[in-house]
Amino acid sequence: MLRILLASALALLSLNIPVAATEVSVKGVVDMRATYTDSLISYADGGYGKFGLSDGGELSLSQLGGEVVIRWDSGLSAHVVANGYANQDYTDVGFTEGYLAYRGLPNASGYRWHSRTGIFYPKISLENNAIAWASKHTLNSSAINTWIGEEVRVLGSELTLTRLGKFNDSLFDTSLSLPPLLITIRRVRYYHGMAGP
Numbered sequence: 297m298l299r300i301l302l303a304s305a306l307a308l309l310s311l312n313i314p315v316a317a318t319e320v321s322v323k324g325v326v327d328m329r330a331t332y333t334d335s336l337i338s339y340a341d342g343g344y345g346k347f348g349l350s351d352g353g354e355l356s357l358s359q360l361g362g363e364v365v366i367r368w369d370s371g372l373s374a375h376v377v378a379n380g381y382a383n384q385d386y387t388d389v390g391f392t393e394g395y396l397a398y399r400g401l402p403n404a405s406g407y408r409w410h411s412r413t414g415i416f417y418p419k420i421s422l423e424n425n426a427i428a429w430a431s432k433h434t435l436n437s438s439a440i441n442t443w444i445g446e447e448v449r450v451l452g453s454e455l456t457l458t459r460l461g462k463f464n465d466s467l468f469d470t471s472l473s474l475p476p477l478l479i480t481i482r483r484v485r486y487y488h489g490m491a492g493p
Contacts (some may be wrong), residue, residue, distance in 0.1 A: 317369040325430045327359040340385075356383035361428025373397045375416075379428050392429065393417060393449075406463025413453040419473065420444065 332353040337343025360380040367373040374396055380389035395414025402408040417429055421441050426432045429445040437445065456473040 319367045321365045321367070322362065323365075323427050324362040325359060325426065325428055327357070327430070328355065329358045330355050354384050357381055359428065359430060360389075361430060363427040371399050371401070373399070375412075375414075377428055402460055402463060406460040408458045408460060410456040410458060411454065415449050415451045416454075417445070418448060418450050419454075419456075 330353070333345075333347050333351055335347055335351060336345035337351075338345045338347055358381060360382075361377065363375065363377045365373055365375050375393060376391065377393035378390065379392045381387070393414070393416045395412045395416045397412040398410065400409045417424075421444065423434065423441050424431050424437060424445060431437055431441075436442075454473060456471050458469055458471045461468045461470070
């Protein structure tokens with residue numbers, strides 16, 4: 297069997313088929329938190345407390361996020377992102393993004409096309425700019441970004457034209473995006489009080 301595999305591999309290598317260069321990157325984020333709460337019973341447990349956890353101490357995995365990106369030299373790339381969390385009451389893991397993207401080379405005037413198709417977060421946040429909808433600059437997200445991160449995904453395609461600043465003696469890049477073709481809003485029951493099916 298090994299000889300057949302080796303012979304097949306050598307036969308494929310001897311063919312003059314152009315092969316695209318591929319780059320695979322894996323990135324992740326781990327956010328562990330130690331908390332102690334001395335308060336009323338949590339609203340998540342039916343009480344009047346304003347915190348997500350009831351009295352006591354806890355070590356929790358606030359976020360475990362990972363991203364796998366496969367890039368080809370043609371400008372195409374495939375992205376898959378997964379997120380998870382765990383505390384004393386709830387544990388959940390799931391895929392949050394999966395899309396194909398194309399990023400072309402800039403033309404002589406410094407304009408570049410970018411598109412992506414699949415399910416992904418909309419590009420509306422300057423705060424959540426790290427992988428897995430995490431923030432590089434803050435510990436917690438704002439209320440609107442938390443809502444978007446949990447409830448909103450784009451399912452469809454997005455097309456962006458960018459004018460690169462370095463080609464045009466500018467400090468900034470300027471982008472114009474066509475709105476996504478289809479936006480889906482999903483409602484999921486979370487441990488911190490989100491309602492509904």
